[in-house]
Amino acid sequence: MKKVLLFFSVLAIVASSCQSNSYEDLALSQIAIVPQPQSIETTENGTMVISSGLTIVAVKEEELKIANYLKDYFAEINWTVKVKEDAPSSNFISIQQKSIGSDNIEAYVLSISQKGIQIEAANGKGLFYAVQSLIQMLPLDGEAVKLPVMKIKDEPRFAYRGMHLDVARHFFPVEFVKKYLDMMAFYKMNNFHWHLTEDQGWRIEIKKYPKLTEVGSVRKETMVEKNFNPYVGDGIPHGGFYTQEEVKEIVAYAMERQINVIPEIEMPGHSLAALAAYPELGCTPGPFEVGTIWGVNKNIYCPSEETFTFLENVLSEVVELFPGQYIHIGGDEAPKDRWKESAVAQAVIKREGLKDEFELQSYFIRRIEKFLISKGKKLIGWDEILEGGLAPEATVMSWRGEAGGIEAAEQGHDVIMTPNSVAYFDHYQAGPEGEPLAIGGFTTLQDVYDYEPIPEELSNENQKHVLGAQANVWTEYMKTTDYVEYMVFPRMLALSETVWSQPEVKDWARFQEKLNWQMQLLDARNVNYHKSN
Numbered sequence: 319m320k321k322v323l324l325f326f327s328v329l330a331i332v333a334s335s336c337q338s339n340s341y342e343d344l345a346l347s348q349i350a351i352v353p354q355p356q357s358i359e360t361t362e363n364g365t366m367v368i369s370s371g372l373t374i375v376a377v378k379e380e381e382l383k384i385a386n387y388l389k390d391y392f393a394e395i396n397w398t399v400k401v402k403e404d405a406p407s408s409n410f411i412s413i414q415q416k417s418i419g420s421d422n423i424e425a426y427v428l429s430i431s432q433k434g435i436q437i438e439a440a441n442g443k444g445l446f447y448a449v450q451s452l453i454q455m456l457p458l459d460g461e462a463v464k465l466p467v468m469k470i471k472d473e474p475r476f477a478y479r480g481m482h483l484d485v486a487r488h489f490f491p492v493e494f495v496k497k498y499l500d501m502m503a504f505y506k507m508n509n510f511h512w513h514l515t516e517d518q519g520w521r522i523e524i525k526k527y528p529k530l531t532e533v534g535s536v537r538k539e540t541m542v543e544k545n546f547n548p549y550v551g552d553g554i555p556h557g558g559f560y561t562q563e564e565v566k567e568i569v570a571y572a573m574e575r576q577i578n579v580i581p582e583i584e585m586p587g588h589s590l591a592a593l594a595a596y597p598e599l600g601c602t603p604g605p606f607e608v609g610t611i612w613g614v615n616k617n618i619y620c621p622s623e624e625t626f627t628f629l630e631n632v633l634s635e636v637v638e639l640f641p642g643q644y645i646h647i648g649g650d651e652a653p654k655d656r657w658k659e660s661a662v663a664q665a666v667i668k669r670e671g672l673k674d675e676f677e678l679q680s681y682f683i684r685r686i687e688k689f690l691i692s693k694g695k696k697l698i699g700w701d702e703i704l705e706g707g708l709a710p711e712a713t714v715m716s717w718r719g720e721a722g723g724i725e726a727a728e729q730g731h732d733v734i735m736t737p738n739s740v741a742y743f744d745h746y747q748a749g750p751e752g753e754p755l756a757i758g759g760f761t762t763l764q765d766v767y768d769y770e771p772i773p774e775e776l777s778n779e780n781q782k783h784v785l786g787a788q789a790n791v792w793t794e795y796m797k798t799t800d801y802v803e804y805m806v807f808p809r810m811l812a813l814s815e816t817v818w819s820q821p822e823v824k825d826w827a828r829f830q831e832k833l834n835w836q837m838q839l840l841d842a843r844n845v846n847y848h849k850s851n
């Protein structure tokens with residue numbers, strides 16, 4: 319029989335500081351869970367041993383779901399597990415759905431006694447997060463593990479903890495999206511913003527408009543590095559899209575991991591791939607080609623009745639696929655050149671008594687918001703949707719710094735902070751010498767860690783409109799899943815502490831130490847990451 323390991327190995331302790339051969343010597347503050355839990359306290363001295371053959375105690379439906387999730391996890395490390403209704407005298411994890419006296423619907427308590435592990439939460443979310451904390455303390459190698467007796471009480475600071483992924487500039491397969499979701503869940507991130515349409519590719523099957531994917535999902539080539547002028551293309555077609563069945567599969571996979579999926583269908587700009595498929599939606603006759611060059615394109619949807627019908631039909635299919643409340647409609651970087659020159663656009667301005675093309679964009683977004691509300695959904699847009707007047711119930715994603723977010727919150731709108739100064743994971747994290755080609759910028763791990771999502775300018779009353787923060791992963795220069803991972807990790811770990819942990823439990827020095835263990839967890843999950851932090 320294998321001996322219980324008494325040192326380093328298997329507990330989520332700070333690997334580098336673990337010279338001791340006994341857990342009891344280790345401070346509980348050295349437990350390396352990310353994001354940092356709200357409180358970790360020791361209630362009595364001692365340890366418990368958990369090993370293969372353990373019993374998971376679960377009775378209610380939510381408890382059984384978590385038990386099955388854990389069972390799958392243990393199967394990966396070759397542990398056998400029994401699921402039962404009653405706890406044995408040792409080596410068990412008891413999952414209990416019960417009130418734990420917190421108003422926060424994601425709160426949990428994880429208690430380790432000398433006999434076993436007890437997980438408690440009012441619902442499946444809290445139970446799931448307790449399990450994420452637990453599995454960050456479990457072995458990578460299938461050995462038994464000795465855990466210190468302790469009690470973790472935890473709940474998130476922000477309700478919205480987001481990660482975005484641009485699958486349009488480069489397409490990534492379903493399996494990678496699932497891995498991304500797994501890693502989000504591991505760090506308790508709960509909103510996946512899926513950027514599905516762009517100038518350079520339309521990535522979601524829409525049954526009423528098959529050319530969106532037949533034509534719009536493939537570009538003939540991609541510009542080489544930053545060869546804008548003179549333009550150099552690589553001559554290699556790039557394409558791909560998700561069928562509606564695949565979308566459903568991903569949404570279900572995310573839901574099992576307590577992640578809401580927010581689809582982004584860009585309008586009125588970043589729509590060249592759609593125009594290539596259906597040129598009649600533009601203000602000029604076309605023809606249009608799916609984009610091969612990065613940047614902002616002047617060809618955008620014309621605000622015609624034909625366009626609104628198209629977008630409503632597209633959104634009608636989209637809302638059926640995504641059960642969450644939010645639909646993201648983009649709204650960013652829509653040059654007004656074509657609208658200025660278009661008789662159709664100018665007629666709408668006149669008919670609606672609008673001042674200019676910015677008010678026309680506001681009219682466009684308001685119309686779409688009305689439609690989404692009629693479908694029981696809420697609209698999110700990038701902060702450009704403030705220009706010309708915000709749609710009445712819109713949520714704003716503040717990306718050009720925080721000013722848009724502050725303005726929207728002051729108008730009483732909900733806000734998600736995703737400022738390009740700290741939340742753009744397409745920016746360099748080191749170098750740039752020695753780093754792979756990136757879009758630019760410079761955002762270190764510590765920049766992300768130190769970010770405070772609530773701007774000082776906001777009154778106490780308006781602070782509540784900041785739902786949380788999100789990092790954006792634009793993939794112009796990320797051609798491979800390995801490269802995406804390299805740009806995301808470990809910055810996502812820093813973000814997870816920024817959005818989950820209260821400022822008083824954040825500690826940059828401790829976070830850096832925890833990375834020693836966390837990098838082993840990333841290695842075990844075959845996740846690529848930036849190593850020099």
Ligand code: ACM
Binds near residue numbers: 651
């Ligand atoms: C954006 O980065 N254009 C939202």
